[in-house]
Amino acid sequence: MILEIKNLNKAFGGLKAVNDVNMEIEKGSIHAVIGPNGAGKTTFFNCITSINPSNSGEVLWKGEDIAKLSTHIISTRGISRTFQNIRLFSYMSVLDNVLVGTHNLTKSFIVDAFLHSKRFKTEEKDMRDFGLELLKKVGLEEKAGEYARNLPYGEQRKLEIARAMGSKPEILLLDEPAAGMNSQETAELVNFIRQLKNEGFTVLLIEHDMKLVMSLADKISVLDHGSKIAEGVASEIQCNERVIEAYLGKRRYE
Amino acid sequence: MIAEIKKFAEKNKLVVTIAVAALLLLIPLILGSPYLLRVAIMICIFVILSSSLNLIIGFTGMFSLAHAAFYGIGAYCSALLSIKVGLPFLITLPLAGILAGLIGAIIGLATLRLRETFLVFGTLAFGEIVRIVIMNWTSLTRGPMGIPGIPFPKIFGFEISNYTHYYYMVLFFAVIVVLLIRRLYNSRVGRAFIALREDETGAASMGVNVFAYKVWAFALGCFFAGIAGALYAHFVRYISADQFGVNESFAILTMVALGGTGSIIGPIVGAVILMVFPELFRFLAEYRMVLYGLILIVIMMFKPEGIAGFKGMFPRDFDMMSIFKRKKSKTEVEEA
Incomplete structure (x- = not known):
């Protein structure tokens, strides 16, 4: 386990953006975080990198709690990220x-x-x-x-x-890397991320492009309203009731 | 037009360098009169000041209205050390820079956590504090009477007492400062400064210690301002607090804004224009500050990046000034 998140919480006023999230990221894997808009995915990333420091919980990087470190120090530990709204x-x-x-x-x-x-x-x-x-x-x-x-x-x-x-990181946190790319660029990106994995990088990514996620991710975690509602491999997620509910809404008549 | 000049200069780098160097060296012969030479010396001093302020404003995207205060600290430091302690100029000059840089670092530690508008007011207040302290610390600074009789600099036993020699010395330091800042610009530290200006969060995520680098940039800018102060004190040989007030800070700021923020050549252009202009229009002397205000407003409205700069002086979220700006696409230029 290269990165382990335990009971992570982040609230903006009364809004619980990240609510008691646990996650384990295996070394050398491609781990995807998905969820509807506003599910707290980017805030989750911001907590890991201390851009919006978490309120409570642990972020264990190779056993060391980095939750209270500042952003630039976390970068020196071997964690690097990209941004959804390009920075x-x-x-x-x-x-x-x-x-x-x-x-x-x-x-x-x-x-x-x-x-x-x-x-x-x-x-x-x-x-x-x-x-x-x-x-x-x-x-x-x-x-x-x-x-x-x-x-x-x-x-x-x-x-x-x-x-x-x-920064020669060990883990890359990619926040919606395919947003705004055309289908050819996305295909290139998929190959590129696979290649990263082959080179030994661990990749944690947020993505809305389901095709990309399903074809790439070794493991998928689903966030909704700040909480983790499901986790597993692609096939498990695809038929998970709660995930379907979160994306499409509840069936009105049983 | 600027772009064309730049292109030409880049193509014929060697020729242009030699021509500029020759011109700068021959200036005492060309100008002839001591009065004009005095203006040339002041231009060199203000080139140091505007270039160093540009390090703070143009590179790192911070703001300072206290630059003249550090200029004053340098001037007083060098003057007092040479009069009261009798230290030679070659020692008081770096000490003046170091003292200004140290005080800059302390002020930076206190104020650089402030954002945009608040930083402006914080530095403005500090500038006033320095002036008032100099004014009232009579036992050390003689208060409003100022310090007369500052000796001419002596370098290896050679007294620099006439304008021509002084011009060469100040020119030497101005060139060195500009070259050093240019080297910094193309280095790891310089890139970190610019990254801070562009996107603090992005820079922090890349491992740049935002606060520490801000303090370094501020202190370094103040260090050079202190050097300029020492060069000034030993040139005019009489200094008083009112020479280093907020008006002077605004003058330096206007030079940077007019010449161009974030470029190496910009502050030089600004300093030359704004030092020559008042000399040409002596009758406007009393309205100097009005002129600076007007220039700032006009620059802000029509060319926020200045004559030779490539980015607006004020950071994106500097709301107070954005009311003057027109649509972004028009004011942002493509090429430096």
Whole structure:
């Protein structure tokens, strides 16, 4: 178990956005979190990464409780994420976006930059190569010099993944990676996520595209109104009464 | 037009560099009169000030109306150390920067958790506090009487007492500061600063310690302002609190806004224009602040990114100013 969530709670005023959620994410697996709009999926991610720190509960990363750590420290532990409402650095180049992702792999500081020290030069070169390699992986190496804001939507999503991989994480939290992608791009994305799994990454993803989820996920957790209502492999979820109810509503006549 | 100039400069990099360097070096010969040379020296000092403020506003997307206060701290530090302790200029200059940077870091620790509008007021208040403290701490600063008789800088036994020599020295420091900031811009730290400006949450998720980097950017900007202060104090040789008030902060801010936020060349352009302009129109001298106000409003409305910048001075959620802005698509330019 690489990531274990125990009794996680998060409330915004009276609204329980995440309500006593337990989840176990197996190392090297693709774990999907689905649920209707407003089910608390993104808040769940924000709790794990401390962007909206949880009210109570534990987030155990390899046995260590990281629930109270701040966002930038969690990133150094090997947890990296993308955002549903893309949060790229729009007035930075595509490559620079990925380089910000590598922030914690390097150490050079202000004086190194001023003097162009040896450490600065080697780090800068290594990270540039690494960044370009990542861009190649997602197919953006030719756009390395463009402003991130000038990329089409689908490519911005790819760039977010590349940027998240910049910190050499062990787990990737992908928040609706296929949103706004056309069917061909989605197919590429599916292959890409499979490839990530083969390379040993653990992937936790939120997605609305059921076809994508059912074909990719080793395990699926379903959230509704902040609570986990079901968990299992694709076939179990598809015929689960409560899941169908959450998505389609209750049958009026029995 | 700016884009074309930039393109041309990039194509003929070497030629342009040599031409600019030659021009800068020959300025004392071209200008001739000490009065004009004085203006050139002040331009260099203000290039340091606007470039360092740009580090805070343009790179990191914070805001400061206290920049002149740190300029003043540097000036007073260097002046007092050389008069009362008798330290040489080459030691008081870095000490002035370090003191300003340290106080900047402390102020940063206190105020940088504030957001946008509140940060503006926080720094505005600090600027006033510094001025009033200088005004009233008579035992140290002589209060309203100011500090006269600041010695000329001596470097390796060579006294820099005439305008031409002083110009070369200030030019040297201005070039160094601009180059250092440029190097920072293309480094891990600089990228972290810019990432903060673009999206704090995104930057934090990539492992950037948001608060620490904000404090670093602020302190570094203040450090350079302190250096500028020391260069100023030993040039005019008489300093008093009213030279470092909020008006001066607004002047520096206007230079950054006019020249262009977030670019290296922008603050230089702004400093040159706003230092030359009042000299050309002496009769407007009393209306200087009115002019700065007008420039700020016009820039805000029609070209928030400034002449050579590429992003509006005020962050996206800076509501107070957004009322002046037209539709975003019109004001955001495509190319730097």
